[in-house]
């Protein structure tokens with residue numbers, strides 16, 4: 158129970174500085190829902206020790222969800238998930254040559270035993286919303302912010318096309 162009170166932060170980790178633009182929609186919705194978050198560059202293959210340290214300490218640092226953005230042979234989300242039992246949401250980044258299909262398949266086909274929640278290619282906004290749902294399970298304020306946001310979305314849908 159103690160953990161529930163503390164672990165209300167979302168970590169957004171990027172496989173590369175070049176992934177930052179793809180994570181912007183995630184940051185945007187987390188800000189809107191007033192969810193504490195940190196954005197960090199953690200590359201599975203370029204900074205493996207940093208990745209290890211990040212994953213091992215994430216829970217202690219108050220993170221409740223990890224959103225991992227990576228492209229191409231995108232093993233970041235799976236590798237981080239192998240080192241923590243926090244929920245890890247993987248967002249496949251659109252790559253130049255294969256348009257993100259490489260990233261998607263790398264993430265979505267995690268073998269049995271170490272799961273990640275895989276979003277759509279460029280699904281950063283939904284990753285933020287899903288992170289809010291997870292944190293909302295034990296943080297009433299976030300739950301209420303998310304419910305309000307959903308109500309506004311529903312209200313914004315016109316009955317007739319213009």
Ligand code: RP5
Nearest residue numbers: 172173175226227228229250
């Ligand atoms: C992955 O490889 C990153 O997530 C990035 O999407 C992709 C290409 O990285 P850069 O060469 O652009 O740094 O590690």
